[in-house]
Amino acid sequence: MELHYETFGSGPPVIILHGLLGFSGNWLSIGKILAEWYTVYLPDLRNHGSSPHSEQMSYPVMAGDIEEFCLSRGLSSPCIIGHSMGGKAAMEFALTRPDMADRLIVLDIAPKAYAPVYKNVFPLLKNIEIDTIDRRAEAEARLKKEIPDKVLRMFLLKNLGREKDGSFRWKINIDGLAANYHNIWAGIQPGRVYSGPVLFVRGGMSDLIDEKDEGEIREYFPYAGIETVEGAGHWIHIDKPDTLIRLIHSFIADGEIS
Numbered sequence: 001m002e003l004h005y006e007t008f009g010s011g012p013p014v015i016i017l018h019g020l021l022g023f024s025g026n027w028l029s030i031g032k033i034l035a036e037w038y039t040v041y042l043p044d045l046r047n048h049g050s051s052p053h054s055e056q057m058s059y060p061v062m063a064g065d066i067e068e069f070c071l072s073r074g075l076s077s078p079c080i081i082g083h084s085m086g087g088k089a090a091m092e093f094a095l096t097r098p099d100m101a102d103r104l105i106v107l108d109i110a111p112k113a114y115a116p117v118y119k120n121v122f123p124l125l126k127n128i129e130i131d132t133i134d135r136r137a138e139a140e141a142r143l144k145k146e147i148p149d150k151v152l153r154m155f156l157l158k159n160l161g162r163e164k165d166g167s168f169r170w171k172i173n174i175d176g177l178a179a180n181y182h183n184i185w186a187g188i189q190p191g192r193v194y195s196g197p198v199l200f201v202r203g204g205m206s207d208l209i210d211e212k213d214e215g216e217i218r219e220y221f222p223y224a225g226i227e228t229v230e231g232a233g234h235w236i237h238i239d240k241p242d243t244l245i246r247l248i249h250s251f252i253a254d255g256e257i258s
Contacts, residue, residue, distance in 0.1 A: 009035025
């Protein structure tokens, strides 16, 4: 699958993979800062952003998309950074094609399976009759009762695109994501090892990586380091962008955390 992407900067290649219901634009500000040292690629994963829609979606499938992305652009041994769902896709890619990944940075996700959350989001979004709204605020108002968290509402509504004629459309493949929801929360298949350098970064206020997960992480990634960003939740790049940029740059440039 030919993924839509943004790119900027020069230097060693870095690919940043967004999370579920996100898109490349979530990483523009951090990507542009990292572009001072690297060539940064921000793809939209399948069924997200401006990339094609598909009925198929699993971590092996997404890893295949990343492989195709690298091969079609002649990218040799990029650093792969992935957040949440993108982190699992990055793990799968490194385990499947260890020869193609120079190093790996995984943000606030472990290789294990998780209990699904936000499953109710898909019918809520689908039930918004977007052909009857004129402003994004109208869509937000229709979600307010069921999703009282304004930050989450605004995050979801970033997926509402506007056409040249003023009409709205969903950039995400709502049906495709709902049909493959069990795959998104599944664990990474065991029995494989990536021996390159890996950094896991967890949010201090997030519970998605705990001490019990560290042993399982090192079964897949024996040389993994694990760092905690205090004061950050799951969206580390939003809560503590400066700290995250420092961690990323130190790990890529020096192989160490400073």
